[in-house]
Amino acid sequence: MMSSSPSPSPRGRTVALLVVVLCWLAVLFDGLDMFIYGSVLPHMLATKALGITPGQAGDLGSYATFGMLVGALAAGTVADRIGRKKLMVACVTLFSLASGLCALSGSVTVFGLGRTLAGLGLGGLLPTAISMVSDYAPGGRGALTIGVLMTAHHAGGILSAYVAQWLVEPAGWRSAFWVCVIPLLLVPVLIKALPESLSFLLAQGRTDQARALATRHGVDLPEPKDTTGSRGRSPVGAVPALFRGGAWLQTLLYWLASFGGLLLVYGVATWLPTLMRDEGYNLGSALTFVVLFNLGGIVGMLVAGRAADRFGAPRISAIWFALTAAGVFLLSVRMPLGVTFLVVFLTGVFLNSAQTMIYATVSIRSAPDIRATAVGWTSGMGRFGAVFGPWLGGQLLAADHGDWGFTAFALAGVASTVFIGLAALRTPRRTARDDTAREAVAAG
Known part of the structure; x- marks a missing residue:
């Protein structure tokens, strides 16, 4: 500095x-x-x-x-x-x-x-x-x-x-x-x-x-x-570096993991109250789920970084997505109200920080000269999942298959678990934690 x-x-x-x-x-x-x-x-x-x-x-x-x-x-x-x-x-x-x-x-x-x-x-x-x-x-x-x-x-x-x-x-x-x-x-x-x-x-x-x-x-x-070597070059011009050598496979895996992650985040954020009401809860309870989900998100953002520092962002991202998938699937099962409240809170804890850990993984495992491009495009590709998630929930409800909504979102969590896990196996850790924290969160 x-x-x-x-x-x-x-x-x-x-x-x-x-x-x-x-x-x-x-x-x-x-x-x-x-x-x-x-x-x-x-x-x-x-x-x-x-x-x-x-x-x-x-x-x-x-x-x-x-x-x-x-x-x-x-x-x-x-x-x-x-x-x-x-x-x-x-x-x-x-x-x-x-x-x-x-x-x-x-x-x-x-x-x-x-x-x-x-x-x-x-x-x-x-x-x-x-x-x-x-x-x-x-x-x-x-x-x-x-x-x-x-x-x-x-x-x-x-x-x-x-x-x-x-x-x-x-x-x-x-x-x-x-x-x-x-x-x-x-x-x-x-x-x-x-x-x-x-x-x-x-x-x-x-x-x-x-x-x-x-x-x-x-x-x-x-x-x-230092922009002397890249002045005048757009971020798009650095994208081919993400596909050189054997990097193309991990890049695609990161993008797929991000797609599934943001499909899950925005699908649940849009449809949680409606799906819970469809499961038989009244509107007041359905909105309480929104409160608990976001309280979990606050806790998750504060916990995930510490866990990633200790155990590694790739591992935490994969575990967090697996736990998210389990929590989202459980929401399709009628449980006592107190248990449902707990599941919604814990799902919020894991879901809202699992995606951030994808960005952390990409940042950690990308070469310094392409790190910003790698994180930015992983975020950008994930945004297509953010578009698809709300649409998917609407189509399921329109077809009178609202009971499949949580199952479909849970499958997206399983897919992201697999994709980020496979991608994390392919490259070594490269960069400092402070840079990782800033760039990972900035993409989200």
């Missing part, structure tokens, strides 16, 4: 806290907007809102995840042009206004457009927020800071369940999407209080400005990247 200050100063800790709090709030609303559709979906189907059918509901869930795919892939390029701060502001503005469009929609088509636009903003926000907090994290606290940030996404999922429970029955489903417009109030605060990314300033060659900003806030200046 280039250091503009030998140790974190009180000012440095203050600005780090400010950046984390602002980014945490933005990601909280990101999670709220992502999970709100799944939370209100049982009500929308029961009341035939907008004339929606189960098949259309699955399509609508996929629209948002497709938007996230495009937003995530475009985020790096856009941020390199306009800056991390401006992109964060744009993403929050976009998904907030898009939620307003959903609330005003009078047809499935307009609602679908709103969810797609929201997905663009949601997909671009998280990697940008991670970059911001990484820049201003105190020395030696980068992984912990990112872990804290990641809890906001699941806190948003918890909030979505309570919004649905408190507002939807008395005020209708549109009220939930109006709540998702509230993040617009955060935009002026971000513009006024959030500093620009130090990494962006360095990448733009504005080293003096970055050094001055780092000195003023008492933080370390990130290590500038």
Whole structure:
């Protein structure tokens, strides 16, 4: 690290806290907007809102995840042009206004457009927020800071369940999407209080400005990247390196594991309340499952990193997916309510961090010069699973096979267990844990 200050100063800790709090709030609303559709979906189907059918509901869930795919892939390029701060502001503005469009929609088509636009903003926000907090994290606290940030996404999922429970029955489903417009109030605060990314300033060659900003806030200046050998080359140009020699097989295995993992994550996130209601639970219990699932996600994010440090990310990823598959399959079995609550919580613990461990595995086992490309494309290929998962749940319900929903998602977990296990056997461990933690979470 280039250091503009030998140790974190009180000012440095203050600005780090400010950046984390602002980014945490933005990601909280990101999670709220992502999970709100799944939370209100049982009500929308029961009341035939907008004339929606189960098949259309699955399509609508996929629209948002497709938007996230495009937003995530475009985020790096856009941020390199306009800056991390401006992109964060744009993403929050976009998904907030898009939620307003959903609330005003009078047809499935307009609602679908709103969810797609929201997905663009949601997909671009998280990697940008991670970059911001990484820049201003105190020395030696980068992984912990990112872990804290990641809890906001699941806190948003918890909030979505309570919004649905408190507002939807008395005020209708549109009220939930109006709540998702509230993040617009955060935009002026971000513009006024959030500093620009130090990494962006360095990448733009504005080293003096970055050094001055780092000195003023008492933080370390990130290590500038040597781009002399790759200037002008797009990330796509590095992709062939992922297939040279015997690397093609492990690359495909990583991509397949990521596809299955995100199919599982977004399929369950979209359909959990509806499938649980289909299993005979009332709406209140179904939304409690959302709360427990996301509480498990918070715990899992904090536990998985420590477990991976001790036992290795590839092993933890495979074990986590196997346990996830078992938990998801058990949800198709009618159990006492307390046992079901426990299974949902534990499934959240394993599922929400298993995918992150795929990125950690790719980062650990990729050569340094192609690591960013390897992690980025593994994430990007996985996003196709995120599109497919909600659609699959909708098709099963439309065909009156909702009882097969959890089984289908469990099979995706089994497949990811096999793929990441096979891929992990092929290459040796290569890199440091700190780099792994930052890059793995940044892809998610």
